[in-house]
Amino acid sequence: MSIWRRHGKLTGFVAFMLVGIVGVWCGSVEENILALVPQSIKQSVSLFEHSPLSQKLIVITQAPSQEQAQEIAESVREELSQAGFIKFPAQPTDNLVLNVLSALPGLFSPQIQQETEEKISLPVITRQIANYYEELFSFQSIFTVQKMAQDPFNLTEIVLNKWREIGQGVQSLNYTNGFLSNEHGNEVAALYDAATAVSDIKAAQKLQQFFTQRQATLPPGARTFFVGGMRYTLENVSLIKRDLFVVSVTGIICLLFIFICFFRTKRALLVYLLPLLVLPPAAWMTQLIFGHISGITLGFGSVVVGLSVDYAIYIYFALQQTKIEAKSAVSKISKHLWCNFLTSGMCFIALLFSSIEVFRQIAVFALIALSLAFFISVRVLPGYFRISAFSGMKTRQPEINSLPFRWAVWVSILLLAFGIWGITHLSVSADLNDLNSTSPAFVKDKQIAERLFPSNRGALLFALGKTPEEALVNNELVSLKVPHGLPLATLFVSAKTREGNWNRWKKFWDSSRQNAVQLSLQTAAQQKGFNTQAFAPFWTWLQNVSEISSFDFSAWYNPLVKISNTLYGVVNIVPNEVTYAQLADGKQTVFISGSALQTNLVRSVKKEAITVVCLALLLNLIAVWLLFRNVKETLLCFIPVLLGGSFLFGFLALCKIQLNLFGLIFLPLLIGLGLDYAIFQLIKYRSRQEEFMRLYPARALLAAGLSTLAGFGVLVCAKHAVLFMMGICALVGIGGTVLVSLFILPSLWKHGV
Amino acid sequence: MKYGLSLFLGLFFTLAWAQQEVSSLQSYAKQINAVQTLQSNFTEEKHLSLLSQPIQSEGTLAFDKNTQKLRWQYKKPFENGFLIEKEKVYRLQGPLKKPVESAMGRMFMAEMLVWLTLDFDSLQKNYQITLNGSKITFVPLLKEHKVVKKITVWLDEKDVRVVTQVKMEEPSGDFIVWKFNQTQINPDLSAEVFQ
Numbered sequence: 003m004s005i006w007r008r009h010g011k012l013t014g015f016v017a018f019m020l021v022g023i024v025g026v027w028c029g030s031v032e033e034n035i036l037a038l039v040p041q042s043i044k045q046s047v048s049l050f051e052h053s054p055l056s057q058k059l060i061v062i063t064q065a066p067s068q069e070q071a072q073e074i075a076e077s078v079r080e081e082l083s084q085a086g087f088i089k090f091p092a093q094p095t096d097n098l099v100l101n102v103l104s105a106l107p108g109l110f111s112p113q114i115q116q117e118t119e120e121k122i123s124l125p126v127i128t129r130q131i132a133n134y135y136e137e138l139f140s141f142q143s144i145f146t147v148q149k150m151a152q153d154p155f156n157l158t159e160i161v162l163n164k165w166r167e168i169g170q171g172v173q174s175l176n177y178t179n180g181f182l183s184n185e186h187g188n189e190v191a192a193l194y195d196a197a198t199a200v201s202d203i204k205a206a207q208k209l210q211q212f213f214t215q216r217q218a219t220l221p222p223g224a225r226t227f228f229v230g231g232m233r234y235t236l237e238n239v240s241l242i243k244r245d246l247f248v249v250s251v252t253g254i255i256c257l258l259f260i261f262i263c264f265f266r267t268k269r270a271l272l273v274y275l276l277p278l279l280v281l282p283p284a285a286w287m288t289q290l291i292f293g294h295i296s297g298i299t300l301g302f303g304s305v306v307v308g309l310s311v312d313y314a315i316y317i318y319f320a321l322q323q324t325k326i327e328a329k330s331a332v333s334k335i336s337k338h339l340w341c342n343f344l345t346s347g348m349c350f351i352a353l354l355f356s357s358i359e360v361f362r363q364i365a366v367f368a369l370i371a372l373s374l375a376f377f378i379s380v381r382v383l384p385g386y387f388r389i390s391a392f393s394g395m396k397t398r399q400p401e402i403n404s405l406p407f408r409w410a411v412w413v414s415i416l417l418l419a420f421g422i423w424g425i426t427h428l429s430v431s432a433d434l435n436d437l438n439s440t441s442p443a444f445v446k447d448k449q450i451a452e453r454l455f456p457s458n459r460g461a462l463l464f465a466l467g468k469t470p471e472e473a474l475v476n477n478e479l480v481s482l483k484v485p486h487g488l489p490l491a492t493l494f495v496s497a498k499t500r501e502g503n504w505n506r507w508k509k510f511w512d513s514s515r516q517n518a519v520q521l522s523l524q525t526a527a528q529q530k531g532f533n534t535q536a537f538a539p540f541w542t543w544l545q546n547v548s549e550i551s552s553f554d555f556s557a558w559y560n561p562l563v564k565i566s567n568t569l570y571g572v573v574n575i576v577p578n579e580v581t582y583a584q585l586a587d588g589k590q591t592v593f594i595s596g597s598a599l600q601t602n603l604v605r606s607v608k609k610e611a612i613t614v615v616c617l618a619l620l621l622n623l624i625a626v627w628l629l630f631r632n633v634k635e636t637l638l639c640f641i642p643v644l645l646g647g648s649f650l651f652g653f654l655a656l657c658k659i660q661l662n663l664f665g666l667i668f669l670p671l672l673i674g675l676g677l678d679y680a681i682f683q684l685i686k687y688r689s690r691q692e693e694f695m696r697l698y699p700a701r702a703l704l705a706a707g708l709s710t711l712a713g714f715g716v717l718v719c720a721k722h723a724v725l726f727m728m729g730i731c732a733l734v735g736i737g738g739t740v741l742v743s744l745f746i747l748p749s750l751w752k753h754g755v
Numbered sequence: 756m757k758y759g760l761s762l763f764l765g766l767f768f769t770l771a772w773a774q775q776e777v778s779s780l781q782s783y784a785k786q787i788n789a790v791q792t793l794q795s796n797f798t799e800e801k802h803l804s805l806l807s808q809p810i811q812s813e814g815t816l817a818f819d820k821n822t823q824k825l826r827w828q829y830k831k832p833f834e835n836g837f838l839i840e841k842e843k844v845y846r847l848q849g850p851l852k853k854p855v856e857s858a859m860g861r862m863f864m865a866e867m868l869v870w871l872t873l874d875f876d877s878l879q880k881n882y883q884i885t886l887n888g889s890k891i892t893f894v895p896l897l898k899e900h901k902v903v904k905k906i907t908v909w910l911d912e913k914d915v916r917v918v919t920q921v922k923m924e925e926p927s928g929d930f931i932v933w934k935f936n937q938t939q940i941n942p943d944l945s946a947e948v949f950q
Contacts, residue, residue, distance in 0.1 A: 531806050536805045
């Protein structure tokens with residue numbers, strides 16, 4: 003019973019931790035680029051992800067010679083098909099002519115009617131028959147004789163020309179022997195439809211295995227690999243898994259080192275038990291709230307390790323260093339911990355107002371974890387530390403001396419100057435790919451793909467609708483606004499337009515026109531020696547043609563995509579020009595180009611960053627003022643933040659590290675977390691009694707700072723750009739804040755207050 | 756017993772004849788395989804249901820096995836044809852030479868090389884081959900072949916390396932006859948022939 007009384011609370015939290023572990027294990031960890039972008043551009047990114055091309059598997063082959071590249075690419079295609087990784091669209095059959103012709107009545111728009119009228123005029127018929135006659139004297143006529151009989155006016159050319167117009171003016175691709183290739187032909191690429199969803203990680207892993215095995219069989223100098231959505235899936239998941247492992251191991255090693263340096267007692271192990279107790283339940287509860295949890299949020303666990311462990315460290319050192327009665331010491335230090343919790347919490351509350359889902363996840367995760375950590379630190383851990391405290395371990399540790407005032411001022415000025423220089427020289431990357439992190443090998447592979455498919459000239463124009471029919475109707479309306487129309491609007495028509503086209507077709511081919519055209523054809527054909535019954539197949543077809551086409555063009559290329567259960571879109575590939583950009587209304591018609599997306603992303607993230615930063619600073623300013631009720635002390639609290647931030651900007655510029663968009667929005671938030679150390683120091687110096695001052699030994703701050711860096715700063719070991727950015731900001735920014743709090747802030751406080 | 760003996764003799768002679776046919780084909784293949792270069796004139800006669808009368812054209816053919824080059828050139832009544840240079844295929848239209856990019860074109864040209872060298876090993880995979888003296892008949896194994904119903908090749912009785920005539924019958928009833936004359940085996944072919 004007494005054991006339960008002594009260890010009941012701790013046992014309860016251990017049980018809660020186990021529940022959390024099981025919960026996270028059973029829940030889903032998802033990685034989605036949409037969770038990383040602001041709400042305002044979410045639709046564009048989501049549509050971009052749904053474009054037909056983004057679903058393709060792109061296989062690239064490099065070889066010393068053109069012949070080798072061709073041969074390898076062909077065999078890889080065959081093997082991929084046999085292994086079930088890719089599926090092929092319906093191939094043009096022997097009845098291609100009849101298939102294409104059967105689609106004509108449904109596509110018989112006024113424009114196609116006009117083109118048909120030209121085709122059946124006597125001069126054009128005469129010329130066409132002359133061409134056919136000449137073709138009969140060539141070798142290839144073996145394959146084209148049937149087509150001549152079925153389509154004497156070459157009407158299929160009208161439809162096929164519309165197909166050729168798709169993507170015209172967008173890219174000048176070099177298409178050789180069934181593959182896209184570079185000018186030498188030794189680098190070839192092919193686009194395939196993946197048999198599985200691009201987000202299927204297991205399929206992506208199997209595909210990677212296939213390419214690894216295939217690579218081993220290639221001759222020296224040859225290489226084959228894949229890019230596209232599946233590679234992104236593979237890279238993101240693999241990278242985050244690897245990062246979680248590396249970061250965890252490095253963090254543990256660093257924490258072990260800190261333990262040896264600062265603690266070295268069995269009881270102190272409880273300090274590092276705290277993060278283990280709070281992280282799993284916090285992750286599980288976040289998962290319950292959002293329905294899933296991002297790998298980046300889990301990666302942020304290391305930040306929470308650093309922050310939460312601080313509470314336990316302060317309690318531990320306070321009880322070790324002071325001679326005050328333990329209950330009173332805990333009560334005193336609890337107020338400080340509450341301040342720390344408040345300032346950190348304010349930063350995360352500010353983050354809750356972000357429209358970026360991952361930020362909201364991180365905020366919820368951190369708030370839950372810090373709340374639990376605060377509660378355990380002040381309610382559970384003192385009981386364990388107290389026992390040790392009264393067993394004669396209260397040894398005085400040497401204090402850390404701050405810089406003399408004059409030195410402190412000079413260092414502050416230098417840091418500010420360094421920061422200003424840094425801001426003017428800092429490079430900010432606006433590349434969306436920096437959020438969708440990839441390995442250096444993939445970056446190289448993407449560059450090769452970009453050479454073969456230059457994407458900067460093209461853009462996507464989405465015509466949206468609640469149903470496929472509505473999307474098609476909207477696409478037709480948009481097409482009317484384009485000088486020459488959108489080719490897809492001619493080839494993929496709505497049911498209403500199809501009906502209109504069919505009526506137009508029937509009206510067009512009335513009996514009088516049929517007779518007249520038949521006569522013209524017969525005249526021209528007889529002059530060249532054609533049989534009177536030579537073109538009977540066409541006239542038979544014309545009599546029997548039905549409204550519904552016997553061939554589905556979407557088997558070749560399907561521009562109609564399902565974005566959600568209530569949203570469909572027709573995806574037009576258009577040139578990246580103002581004419582098309584102006585068509586967008588943001589609701590029914592959306593224009594997306596790489597450059598426009600980039601611009602919008604930068605604009606949105608900047609807006610987000612300003613909102614979150616201002617809110618975090620405002621909330622913290624209010625919290626700190628309420629705490630100290632003194633303007634000078636409140637402003638002094640922000641000195642470590644200011645100088646730490648200056649140090650960070652200067653360092654990033656000096657090391658030529660590009661600040662990515664995620665860093666931009668996260669950076670001031672991290673500096674905001676540095677307020678905790680300033681508060682620690684100010685509370686210490688405000689305590690008039692020496693014994694109360696001993697509750698705040700500088701070693702505690704150093705141990706807490708180093709623990710935060712061990713937890714948070716180790717993210718620099720991550721390869722994922724987002725995690726790396728968080729790590730570098732923490733290591734340099736928080737590291738700077740800790741140093742300023744230890745060596746500069748006390749001097750300024752003593753002189754100023 | 757009488758019927759049994761007849762059956763046995765029948766089977767024996769059929770097998771013996773088949774064996775002889777295989778050995779003749781192998782002998783022809785060996786001789787044809789020795790052809791390195793070839794040059795010939797030809798006339799082509801097309802009997803098409805599309806036309807009231809058969810049409811005729813004339814041209815030349817040049818082939819170099821080592822460099823894998825083939826020129827099939829129509830001279831009359833229209834100038835056209837095609838040129839193969841290893842993997843590359845060109846369509847000849849008057850003085851113009853246009854590359855053929857389609858996979859179908861490449862496949863067709865690869866098939867042409869098989870026919871020109873009378874590569875029996877490859878042909879046997881797709882055709883039932885029958886030898887009758889110096890006349891060889893090829894019937895597609897695929898029953899519903901869209902282009903070919905039967906191809907008959909006549910070899911010169913004196914020199915089996917020389918093809919004198921080819922007849923291709925189509926499922927529609929149309930047929931084409933190529934007659935080769937002034938055929939030279941292993942002549943020196945200058946590079947200009949394939950320009």
